[in-house]
Amino acid sequence: MAHEPGAPVRVALLGCGVVGSSVARLLTEHADDLAARVGAPLELVGIAVRRPQRPRPDVPVDPSLFTADAEELVTRADVVVEVIGGIDPARGLILRAMEHGAGVVSANKALVAEDGPTLFEAAARNGVDLYYEAAVAGAIPILRPVRESLAGDRVRRVMGIVNGTTNFVLDKMDVSGAGFAETVEEAQALGYAEADPTADVEGFDAAAKAAILASLAFHTRVSSAHVHREGITEVSAADIRAARENDCVVKLLAICERVTASGSDAVSVRVHPAMVPRSHPLASVREAFNAVFVEAEAAGELMFYGRGAGGDPTASAVLGDLVAVARQRVSGGHGPGESAYADLPVVDLGQAVTRYHISLDVADRPGVLAQVAAVFAEQGVSIETVRQQAGPEDDGRARLIVVTHRATDAALSATVEDLAALESVDDVVSVMRVEGA
Template sequence: MMRTRPLKVALLGCGVVGSEVARIMTTHADDLAARIGAPVELAGVAVRRPDKVRAGIPAELLTTDATALVKRGDIDVVVEVIGGIEPARTLITTAFEHGASVVSANKALLAQDGASLYAAAEQHGQDLYYEAAVAGAIPLIRPLRESLAGDKINRVMGIVNGTTNFILDKMDTSGAGYSEALDEATALGYAEADPTADVEAFDAAAKAAILAGIAFHTRVRLDDVYREGMTEVTAADFASAKQMGCTIKLLAICERAADGESVTARVHPAMIPLSHPLASVREAYNAVFVEAEAAGRLMFYGPGAGGSPTASAVLGDIVAVCRNRLNEATGPGESAYTQLPVSPMGDVVTRYHISLDVADKPGVLAQVATVFAEHGVSIDTVRQQGKDGEASLVVVTHRAPDAALSGTVEALRKLDTVRGVASIMRVEGE
């Protein structure tokens, strides 16, 4: 039987995502009520500009006093889609204190301060759900927290930023340079006027911290994630990648060490074989590849951003949280029992693709090979082209600790015969 008293939802933020959440709650009210077992009512919407016309949202629901809204004793669920650290953090903890559960899409806050939010939710017996914080509409957080809760996850690798994937895809398929591809992404609305958070990988790093924490049952903060943007990727890098049967993606990679005693989390551009499922992810789509001990290899794919896809994830969380409230229960909280240390990037074992500008004369290759040997890095392949006294030398290494590979590159820069290190890129997914 359906309960007649509606569950009340307060919405913090009414931008692209928030307005779509409000629209779906209104147009699909009967379906949501049937799925939950009780009506769901939008009880208030906190905005900065109440005079702005918002189709489908009664003006009397709008307020500029977000604090007063979350303090109302009749609110069951607070949906936070304003982003940023403050006032979002204070509003979320205030909601817990006043008896409301929280649904959030705030990846930056969760990556920086997730532990304290979990603690506040547990202290007050409330839910904290955040499916929309990573990979938009793709069901990923709940499968990791619930469906794979009995398994051991060893690796999570994925494309978690649609803007950068669109740019790299255009560079790959059309031969465009970075600036040209970025301009197209901006014109189509995929990139913000200031794209720094995307192209310098801050957005992807926050998502990597969240994924690593869930996958490995340990606390991983944004500061623990190695981050490298993709602004230096060139058309020449794509040409080299194609010669290797690869393409280039900005990857978020979270791994458990071989001995199981530590974890790593990193975001950087990488070459991956065309045979890898992630290589075929085009345009602004996201995909995450999960490797688990019992389940094996799983891939989650779909639109990773935008109003409707993100709102879909938010609504899924609202349904789950409302069901929990009807049953007087809460869903999964923080699982950080392993307390594994997060190792630095230097400990990661990976491969490098290195492009060098060198003098075209005898003995250069021998000098370069000696530097690799001195740092304990084994060379897999070498490709050399020379013309008019200059040459390019492309070296692909075998797997080695990243610190050894970085040390090798620094030593190469000091050789008189090396005129410049044109490109350095990791090779993943083999």
């Protein structure tokens, strides 16, 4: 749809929560600068909310712009900004907007990860843009660099901390030695965690972001269902101490890799807690910050760091996309669409290559170490280090700590199962992957 010279670009905002309020405020405060960057004024034509009459003193716009009729609002905009989240009604509103010729800017990680193909196909069919930088890592510009700046390169791996809540919790556990439950309570008191933190601490949020990153990095459709997901609820103060003893920290990582399966390229995507050596750049990411580490064949190693959540940081990413979509609207061009040409198979966790840190309670008698070593040998898993800690005097037990070399997760998991079956092994105390070494 051609844009008339000098006419404003009409913007509809869906949602006015923490992020939506910041978007509306920054649109107003920076109106002149944004107009200069776009080449036309950005005119906010409406904000869809559930309760239009509720006072919103922190949103400096005409109260008459608030409406409960989102279905009607999206039909009279050139660009629709969706920050309501969730699957429905967001999906229907986005599709309706596209059918009426509007470009879309979304911060909706869950929707893009679950049903991205439907949205991309609708954007292509209607000749409009779909941008979603704010869906991953808040203010950090990561999706556009992967999609555009590295388009001429071959990405091998994307590994990152993409959830601020879990990073805050694990960082505080490392610094203070506190347990998981009390640290989550602190995060909630500070506003870093929701009243129901399940989506964060169980890894659902990070899994959606991992799916989006993998889709872009490997030109393959990856959904949340493809992502192996483990949260941090089972990470104990003892795990944190064990990591410290190995000069590591524990982080919840999203890992997207190009792997070889049956002699051909494939994609592995996983989210789980892991020990990271303190020498690795991701180990220094503190509190609620995010960081994404990208490895590409020509570019080498790249790291993107910043605030991964919050109203203003996320609004920054939204407005960056809004300027891009509006500028293309004015010029008559289009941004890049979906790139899924590679169509690589997505393999299960068993084919991912990693390392394990395993703590065992064993009988403190001759020959036990040889039995344990034999189990590793039978599965073809090489041991990097082994350390024994004596139990209480006359207890007859000992703590055996084993760190492996790299092997497939399937082989490592099978090793742990066989160890648990040994008569001399009283308990597999903990198992944690080691990444970044």
